[in-house]
Amino acid sequence: MSRYAKRLDRDLVRWREAGWINTDGEAAIRRDVAAHASKLELASILGVLGAVLIGFGAMSFVAAHWSEMPRLFRLALIFGALFTSYGIAGVMFERKHPYFAHAAVLAGVAIFGAGIMLIAQMYHIDGHPPGAVRTWALGALAAGVVLRSNPALGLAMLLIALWSGWETTLSNEVHWSFVLGWGAVTAAIAWQRWSGGLHLAALTLAVWIISLGYVLFNGDAHGVVVAIGLLVMAAGISIPIVEPKLEEFSTPAIGYGMAIAFAGLFALQFWQDTPLDRLILLAVVAIALVLGVIWLGLKMGSRGLLWLGYAGFSLEVLALYFKTVGTLLGSSLFFLSAGALVILLSFLAYRLHARVQPNAEVAS
Amino acid sequence: MTLAGRNLWIAVAAVALGQAAVLGWMIWDRSSLLANGREVVLEVIPVDPRSLFRGDYVILGYDISRVELPAGAPRPKRNAPYYVTLKKGEGTLWTVAGAGAEHPRSVAADEVVLKGKVDYVSDAADRADARSVVGVNYGIESFFVPEGTGRDLERMVGDKKISAIIAVGEDGTAAIKGLLSEGQRVYDEPLI
Numbered sequence: 001m002s003r004y005a006k007r008l009d010r011d012l013v014r015w016r017e018a019g020w021i022n023t024d025g026e027a028a029i030r031r032d033v034a035a036h037a038s039k040l041e042l043a044s045i046l047g048v049l050g051a052v053l054i055g056f057g058a059m060s061f062v063a064a065h066w067s068e069m070p071r072l073f074r075l076a077l078i079f080g081a082l083f084t085s086y087g088i089a090g091v092m093f094e095r096k097h098p099y100f101a102h103a104a105v106l107a108g109v110a111i112f113g114a115g116i117m118l119i120a121q122m123y124h125i126d127g128h129p130p131g132a133v134r135t136w137a138l139g140a141l142a143a144g145v146v147l148r149s150n151p152a153l154g155l156a157m158l159l160i161a162l163w164s165g166w167e168t169t170l171s172n173e174v175h176w177s178f179v180l181g182w183g184a185v186t187a188a189i190a191w192q193r194w195s196g197g198l199h200l201a202a203l204t205l206a207v208w209i210i211s212l213g214y215v216l217f218n219g220d221a222h223g224v225v226v227a228i229g230l231l232v233m234a235a236g237i238s239i240p241i242v243e244p245k246l247e248e249f250s251t252p253a254i255g256y257g258m259a260i261a262f263a264g265l266f267a268l269q270f271w272q273d274t275p276l277d278r279l280i281l282l283a284v285v286a287i288a289l290v291l292g293v294i295w296l297g298l299k300m301g302s303r304g305l306l307w308l309g310y311a312g313f314s315l316e317v318l319a320l321y322f323k324t325v326g327t328l329l330g331s332s333l334f335f336l337s338a339g340a341l342v343i344l345l346s347f348l349a350y351r352l353h354a355r356v357q358p359n360a361e362v363a364s
Numbered sequence: 365m366t367l368a369g370r371n372l373w374i375a376v377a378a379v380a381l382g383q384a385a386v387l388g389w390m391i392w393d394r395s396s397l398l399a400n401g402r403e404v405v406l407e408v409i410p411v412d413p414r415s416l417f418r419g420d421y422v423i424l425g426y427d428i429s430r431v432e433l434p435a436g437a438p439r440p441k442r443n444a445p446y447y448v449t450l451k452k453g454e455g456t457l458w459t460v461a462g463a464g465a466e467h468p469r470s471v472a473a474d475e476v477v478l479k480g481k482v483d484y485v486s487d488a489a490d491r492a493d494a495r496s497v498v499g500v501n502y503g504i505e506s507f508f509v510p511e512g513t514g515r516d517l518e519r520m521v522g523d524k525k526i527s528a529i530i531a532v533g534e535d536g537t538a539a540i541k542g543l544l545s546e547g548q549r550v551y552d553e554p555l556i
Binding site: 075078079082083086087089090093094105108109112115116119120121122123124125128135139142143146147170171 | 507
C-alpha cells in the first residue's frame with residue numbers, strides 16, 4: 001500500500017466516524033483508489049534490473065575479447081542476441097506483460113551498444129568514441145519511439161548526456177549538437193506523455209546549462225548560467241498567471257531554474273578566486289535565492305521546492321564555512337550569523353506553516 | 365498507447381532489423397576498406413617495445429603522427445581534419461610529402477592522402493628550426509590484441525622493428541590491415 005493509500009485509509013475512517021461520508025461513499029472511494037493504484041510490482045522492477053544485468057553481461061563479453069570463438073561466431077552471437085531480445089519483447093507485448101516487454105527492449109538496446117563496441121574492437125576502429133555513443137543513443141531513441149518504450153527513451157537520454165559530456169571533455173568547447181539530440185529525445189518523451197522522463201530531460205538540460213558556465217567564454221560564463229536559471233524560475237512563477245492550463249509545469253520550472261541559478265552562483269563564489277566584497281555580495285544573493293525558493297515552496301505547498309531550498313541553504317552555508325573559516329570571519333562569528341539566519345528561517349517557516357498545512361499534504 | 369497485432373510485429377522487426385543494419389553497415393564499411401583500400405606501409409614506433417603485445421590493446425605511434433606545419437600555413441585548430449600526403453620512399457616504407465587543412469586538389473599516382481584529426485599543435489618557439497609541429501591522429505593508433513595471441517606476436521617480433529600495413533580509402537580513412545616484422549607478415553586482419 002502506498003503512503004497516500006495508508007493515509008487515506010486512516011482519514012476515511014475518521015471522516016466516516018465524523019459523519020461526513022457514509023459507508024457507501026467510503027467503499028466507492030476505496031474502490032477508486034484500488035483501481036487507480038500504480039501497478040509498480042516487484043516482478044517488473046526485477047525484469048528491468050535483469051535487462052540491465054544482461055546489458056552489462058554483453059559488454060563484459062565484448063571486453064573479454066574471446067579468441068577461442070571465431071570472429072564470425074562472435075558476430076552471429078551478437079546478432080542472435082539482438083533478434084532474440086526484440087523477439088521476446090514482441091511476445092511479451094502480445095501476452096500483455098508490458099513490463100517484461102520493456103525490459104526485453106532495454107536488453108535489446110544494450111546488446112546493440114555492445115555490438116557497436118565489439119565491432120569497433122574487432123576492426124581496431126579508433127576514430128572517435130563519442131561518435132559510437134551517439135550511434136547507440138540514436139538506436140535507443142528509435143527503439144523507444146517505434147516500440148513506445150519509456151525505458152529505452154530513458155536510456156537514450158542518458159546516452160545523449162554521455163555523448164555530449166565526452167565531446168565536451170575532448171574538445172573543451174560547448175557541444176551545441178547536444179541541443180539537437182536532447183530535443184529529439186525530449187520530443188519523444190513528451191509524445192509518450194511520460195512525466196518521469198520529462199524530469200530526466202529537465203535534469204539533463206539543467207546539467208548541460210550548468211556546464212556552459214565552465215566552457216563558454218574560456219570557462220567564465222557562470223553569470224550567464226545564473227541569468228538562465230533566474231529566467232527559468234521567472235517563467236515558472238508566471239506560468240499560472242499567464243497560462244493556467246500549464247500550471248503543472250510551474251513548480252518543476254521553479255525548482256530546476258533555482259538549481260541552475262544556484263549552481264552558477266556557487267561556481268562564482270567558490271570555483272573562482274573571488275575577492276571578499278564580491279564573495280559577500282554573491283553569498284547574500286545565493287542565500288536570498290534559497291530563502292526565496294523556500295518561501296515559494298511554502299506558499300505553493302510544494303515539498304520538493306522546500307527540500308531543494310533546504311539543500312541549497314545547507315550547501316551554501318557549508319561552502320561559506322570552508323571558504324571563510326579561520327581566514328576572515330572566524331568560526332564563532334560564522335556560526336553565530338549562520339545560526340541567526342537559521343532561526344530567522346524557522347520563524348518564517350513557523351509563521352507560514354499554519355497557512356499552508358492543508359495544501360502541503362495534497363501536493364506531496 | 366500500446367502496440368498490438370500486426371503493427372506490433374512490424375514495429376519489432378523494424379527496430380531489430382534497423383539496429384542490425386547499423387551494425388552490418390559498420391562491418392561492411394570496414395571490411396570493404398580493408399579489401400579495397402590502397403596499401404601503405406608505415407614504421408611503428410613502439411611505446412614500450414618489450415611488452416608491446418602483452419596487454420589487451422597497445423598504442424601504436426608512427427613517424428607521420430607528427431607532421432611539420434608547412435611554412436606560411438595557418439595553425440590548424442584542435443580536432444579539425446588534417447590531410448597528410450604520403451609518398452612511397454626507398455624500400456617499402458612511405459614518408460610524408462605534404463600536409464594541410466584541405467584535401468589536396470591533385471594527387472600523383474604514387475601518392476596517397478590520409479585523413480587525420482589534429483591532436484595538438486606545438487609552438488615553433490620551442491624548436492631550433494622554428495617550425496611548428498602538428499600532432500595528428502589517424503584512427504590507427506589503437507591495436508586490440510586478440511586474446512591469447514599476444515605472446516605469439518611478441519615472440520615473432522622480438523627486438524625487430526615493426527611496421528603496419530594500412531589500408532587507405534578514397535576519402536583518406538585509414539585502417540590497420542596487418543603487421544610486419546622486418547618485412548614478414550606477423551598479423552593479418554581477417555575481413556570478417
